[in-house]
Amino acid sequence: MKVSELMELIGATNLNPEANLDTEITCGYSCDLLSWVLAHGKAGMAWCTVQTHVNVIAVSVLMEMACVILVEGVEPEPASLKKAIDEEMPILATNKTAYEVCVLMGQAGVLPPAE
Amino acid sequence: MESTILKNTYEINAGEFQTAGDVSANIKRKLKQIGIGGTVLRRIAVASYEAELNLIIHSHGGKLTLEMTPSSIILTSADVGPGIPDLSKAMQEGYSTASEEARDLGFGAGMGLPNMKRNADGFSIESEVGKGTTIQMRFDVKDA
């Protein structure tokens, strides 16, 4: 599934006009503790979080993720959006909970990160 | 001692959350340029990010040094304090003294040092209260 297809699936808006929405999603994940995300992060991951600060973008870029999904209506800090634009990292925004997003991804065949 | 091909030192200031991760991104870019990739690049990126963030969150400031020899990458984190009173505790998963501010940003899971150790091929940590903490990590690289 591409990022653009995921957007449609979960009804999310992309907040980053510079982002590449053609990236293939390799796995899904949800966590708000950055060290856990670093332990499990994979290239191509779609990551759900309620964290909104700039380190979220730093982590997603470092792990070469496909996109960050900000759930439950949280909004990125301006610095985060700027960094996401600089790094071309898609930020998908949705009112759904991380659980709902993960259920939808799971039903569509997106797997958890392989160890 | 093997000859050093490359050596870069990056200053990291305490409390600078807004630029956190920039040094690790730089290191990753540099290594990519010289042909390091795949899982070893990923492991170095995770370890350097954790080390960088610990310098920002817990230390009074320090340096991250990247060195390359023909067979390995060495990453060293050295700070000027406050030091760690109980290293075995600090190395445990889940142990954290992170501030409320750091926790609000998603740090403080107590996973950083374990993540560094797990990702490195060699790991050593030394600390003295009042002096500082030095962590050295080695990553073996195969010839391409």
Ligand SMILES: Nc1ncnc2c1ncn2[C@@H]1O[C@H](COP(=O)(O)OP(=O)(O)OP(=O)(O)O)[C@@H](O)[C@H]1O
């Ligand atoms: N450079 C340092 N100087 C002083 N204390 C440190 C340093 N690095 C780590 N510590 C101590 O060791 C503890 C564990 O560090 P670790 O990186 O594992 O977890 P954390 O930074 O608290 O949380 P996380 O890394 O999961 O965000 C820290 O909470 C802190 O007490």
Ligand SMILES: [Mg+2]
């Ligand atoms: Mg840490």
